Amino acid sequence: MSLPKPLHDLFGYIEKNKRKFIENLKEAVSIPSVSGVVEHRPDVVTMVKWAENQLRGLGATVQLCDVGVQTMMDGQKIPLPPVLLGELGKDPAKPTLCLYGHLDVQPAAKEDGWNTDPFRLVEKDGRLYGRGSSDDKGPVLGWLHAIEAYQATNQDIPVNIKFVFEGMEESGSLGLEDLLMEKKDTFLKGVDYLCISDNYWLGTEKPCITYGLRGMSFFAVEVECAKKDLHSGLYGGTLTEAMSDLIYILNTLVDVNGKILITGIYKDVAPVTDAEKETYKHIDFESKDFQEEIGCNQLLHNAEKAAILMSRWRHPSLSIHGIEGAYSEPGAKSVIPKKVIGKFSLRLVPNQDLKKVEACVIDYLNKKWEERKSANNFKVTHMHGGNPWMSDPNHPHYEAAKKAIKHAYNVEPDLTREGGSIPITLTLQDITGKSVLLLPMGACDDGAHSQNEKIDIRNYIEGTKMMAAYLFEVGKLGKSD
Amino acid sequence: MSLPKPLHDLFGYIEKNKRKFIENLKEAVSIPSVSGVVEHRPDVVTMVKWAENQLRGLGATVQLCDVGVQTMMDGQKIPLPPVLLGELGKDPAKPTLCLYGHLDVQPAAKEDGWNTDPFRLVEKDGRLYGRGSSDDKGPVLGWLHAIEAYQATNQDIPVNIKFVFEGMEESGSLGLEDLLMEKKDTFLKGVDYLCISDNYWLGTEKPCITYGLRGMSFFAVEVECAKKDLHSGLYGGTLTEAMSDLIYILNTLVDVNGKILITGIYKDVAPVTDAEKETYKHIDFESKDFQEEIGCNQLLHNAEKAAILMSRWRHPSLSIHGIEGAYSEPGAKSVIPKKVIGKFSLRLVPNQDLKKVEACVIDYLNKKWEERKSANNFKVTHMHGGNPWMSDPNHPHYEAAKKAIKHAYNVEPDLTREGGSIPITLTLQDITGKSVLLLPMGACDDGAHSQNEKIDIRNYIEGTKMMAAYLFEVGKLGKSD
Numbered sequence A, B: 001m002s003l004p005k006p007l008h009d010l011f012g013y014i015e016k017n018k019r020k021f022i023e024n025l026k027e028a029v030s031i032p033s034v035s036g037v038v039e040h041r042p043d044v045v046t047m048v049k050w051a052e053n054q055l056r057g058l059g060a061t062v063q064l065c066d067v068g069v070q071t072m073m074d075g076q077k078i079p080l081p082p083v084l085l086g087e088l089g090k091d092p093a094k095p096t097l098c099l100y101g102h103l104d105v106q107p108a109a110k111e112d113g114w115n116t117d118p119f120r121l122v123e124k125d126g127r128l129y130g131r132g133s134s135d136d137k138g139p140v141l142g143w144l145h146a147i148e149a150y151q152a153t154n155q156d157i158p159v160n161i162k163f164v165f166e167g168m169e170e171s172g173s174l175g176l177e178d179l180l181m182e183k184k185d186t187f188l189k190g191v192d193y194l195c196i197s198d199n200y201w202l203g204t205e206k207p208c209i210t211y212g213l214r215g216m217s218f219f220a221v222e223v224e225c226a227k228k229d230l231h232s233g234l235y236g237g238t239l240t241e242a243m244s245d246l247i248y249i250l251n252t253l254v255d256v257n258g259k260i261l262i263t264g265i266y267k268d269v270a271p272v273t274d275a276e277k278e279t280y281k282h283i284d285f286e287s288k289d290f291q292e293e294i295g296c297n298q299l300l301h302n303a304e305k306a307a308i309l310m311s312r313w314r315h316p317s318l319s320i321h322g323i324e325g326a327y328s329e330p331g332a333k334s335v336i337p338k339k340v341i342g343k344f345s346l347r348l349v350p351n352q353d354l355k356k357v358e359a360c361v362i363d364y365l366n367k368k369w370e371e372r373k374s375a376n377n378f379k380v381t382h383m384h385g386g387n388p389w390m391s392d393p394n395h396p397h398y399e400a401a402k403k404a405i406k407h408a409y410n411v412e413p414d415l416t417r418e419g420g421s422i423p424i425t426l427t428l429q430d431i432t433g434k435s436v437l438l439l440p441m442g443a444c445d446d447g448a449h450s451q452n453e454k455i456d457i458r459n460y461i462e463g464t465k466m467m468a469a470y471l472f473e474v475g476k477l478g479k480s481d
Helices: A004-015 A020-031 A040-055 A137-152 A176-182 A242-250 A272-281 A285-292 A303-315 A356-374 A396-409 A426-432 A457-477 B005-016 B018-027 B037-057 B138-154 B176-182 B242-250 B274-281 B287-294 B305-313 B354-372 B398-409 B425-433 B456-476
Strands: A059-065 A070-071 A075-078 A083-088 A094-104 A123-126 A127-129 A161-167 A193-194 A208-213 A213-225 A317-324 A339-348 A378-384 A413-419 A435-438 A455-456 B061-065 B069-071 B077-079 B083-088 B096-102 B122-124 B127-129 B158-168 B194-195 B208-215 B214-226 B317-326 B339-348 B377-386 B413-419 B435-438 B455-456
Touching: A004 A020, A004 A137, A004 A457, A004 B208, A020 A137, A020 A457, A040 A059, A040 A075, A040 A083, A040 A137, A040 A161, A075 A285, A083 A137, A083 A396, A094 A137, A094 A426, A123 A457, A123 B214, A127 A457, A137 A161, A137 A457, A161 B069, A161 B208, A161 B377, A193 A426, A193 A457, A208 A396, A208 A435, A213 A242, A242 A317, A242 A339, A242 A356, A242 B242, A242 B317, A272 A303, A285 A303, A285 B317, A303 A413, A317 A426, A317 B242, A317 B317, A339 A356, A339 A378, A356 A378, A378 A426, A396 A435, A396 A457, A435 B377, A455 A457, B005 B018, B005 B138, B005 B456, B018 B037, B018 B138, B037 B061, B037 B077, B037 B083, B037 B138, B037 B158, B069 B127, B096 B138, B096 B425, B138 B158, B138 B456, B158 B176, B158 B425, B176 B425, B194 B456, B208 B435, B214 B242, B214 B354, B242 B339, B242 B354, B274 B305, B305 B413, B339 B354, B339 B377, B354 B377, B377 B425, B398 B456, B425 B435, B455 B456
Parallel strands: A094 A161, A094 A193, A193 A435, A208 A413, B096 B158, B096 B194, B194 B435, B208 B413
Antiparallel strands: A059 A083, A070 A075, A083 A161, A123 A127, A127 A455, A213 A339, A213 A378, A317 A339, B061 B083, B069 B077, B083 B158, B122 B127, B127 B455, B214 B339, B214 B377, B317 B339
16 A cells, blocks of 8 residues: 555654654653642643643644542542643534543652653653653644644645543543533534544554453552551550451452452453454464563463453453552551551453442452451442443444554554553543544553653654544544444 | 759759750751661761760760661662760769660651651640650650759769660661670670660559560561563453562461461460469559550450550560552552562560571461462561560669659659560670660650650650659669679
């Protein structure tokens, strides 16, 4: 397939402006917009306003939407960062594409084991290191730069575009769903296709399009034994300690093989069909590479390819993330913490339902707590979550994306599902009733949520070309039914 | 018992200089000498030098003794703060008293729930709040101010004094034992009595003298599952997570009734005799007050007075302090931590032996790990510890201390044991072969190792008088056999 002339010009512009686009990402990464840490909320707002400015620069009309306050576990209420909505183009003859991205990032600190300051974009060996470089500031900028390429090369953008950029994705997208529901018949009216670039290739070489995501359900389990932290010498032995209660409870969640122990949790999981099994055979995936990337001694499920893919894509999993309130620093502190809060989450799959899972987990833990017979205070809270999502990978929208990838990378992409959760995917699909697809820019080894997050320059720049080509191909689709 | 003239003058001076003594404590508290946090080690050195200056001001000869380096868990070697040795008086006719105190403090941060900056001494309702106010800067200054009172009132100090002030007590007194062994025939030669003021009254009203301490044994259990932190969506379900392994292991340590589950751990615990049971009856202690101070819903052992005292003084206990490497902040982070380190410690009692306990715990955990059948990396490390200590409460030295307390507080003190650990107590007793006693200054509700640590002005000032009176009474004892 030879490259159409408009794409030739667009790709040339993008190639030529590579350094500028990297500089722009540097600026975005330097804003520590960590939504999960209260002290960083003002930075999230700064980041939203930074993106607002970029959109205005492209000629988009924009609005910052107030989505209310968040009530913290201690009762404190803090304002949520505004959601940035934008519109570019209103041509009734063109299809309308809705792009979603997020401007907030996961927590990061040098002490966690970063080789460089996480909020300074550092280029090394063709890679750009920095928190948010891949998740999700790089992809958001990719869209903006693709649009810039159209404008700078004097080409008509073949679609109307609506932007939904939020600042709370890493903290459950609080407030967004309500806002989008409210905008169903105004801002979201007339949307034909939706695209989200907030996930990763299955490997490091081959692009993919993603048609399914796991949901997630995040819990906090709180145990309180005293009104103040206690010296373990002076008080140890006289009371049941909150930590030992919490450890007991957390130990009832998952076994050594990753099997979730919560009664009834697997009940609604869709059975694996033979046809489904067949699809795994053709996916470009090597368990050995995957294990190497993780650096673990042994994968579960005998490292069998289909089993590993299924454990990531279509089986639920449970992870224990940490404990708040206990001693967590290096060194030794002989304290009995007064109150400790265990954090864990489940990844949900079709046909599990968020509400049912929440009830199931809370019921199970309350029973386990009763069995424990501790005199301490106990509370389970569902912090946030979202249902799993699946789409039809044979929709013309997906065909357009495949063509776009072929233009940019000259390969046929894999069609994948993902273990991660972007709850808003399902929300957007439900509200609009239109086809949503995930078009990842980053590679599997980018380390989203991890130390030394990066995006390869190749992914950042060719990904921008892919986005420009995707706008081109979606334009050719015309309006949806 | 009417107050002897010298004590009358000393007490008057101390009373008159109350504000000055509080100001001096303020200065000491303002130095964040947290030995357990590497970044604060320079502050520990600053604090040692501050104390050195104070000793010089009293005319003592001093030396700062290098005690080598500490090897951290990551292999890094950092220098230990020097130990401050001081000598005041060399009159061969007087008995020689050795005073031990420590200049380092437990970690503390406003975010942990302090009402005020932990490193600013704040006076409120007759109390002085600040990290180290009671543990152990207040008591160390008490000795210095008692000596100042002798000098300012032109009275001969009736004892020669040797000072041992260290900066690593909260982190296992690393290096101190070796130094003291080395100084057995030089600095420590000729010591007749030893006194440590680093513990607390049993209650808040009545002073006590302490003749027994539990030992302690601090462990770190490390599990590693990956070479980097992982996104729980992308990787959850494909490997056994370090957190679930660690939780499993920590759950094998202690049950809901505080019973330690480690095989063989109770084997060497001295049996309770009827004579011993009798002594608990006479101790001024109310379980109800103790429970109220803790703020727990229910004490163990049916809150029975003797059982509670025994669980603090003469039975071992196990506390789980926290987990390093996992997510510990408020909010939600969907991470699979690559490496997590659980911290727990045991309090040891006669006739348990540190070395035997260490072997017993490591053996038990290795067996439990084998049962777990996880492919991850596992390591148990004994971080630090000390044997339990007991002394003869009928020694004339204890009689002298009782008289001193009567002079200052006009009551007969309780003779108590303590749940906490000051390993150096036993070391000093073993090296010198002389009588050691613990003469607490602070009250049980001071919150050592907790948020809002404080010392009551009453304890600080009357405690200083008690110390002055103790020097007076020990002087009358003459040299030991």
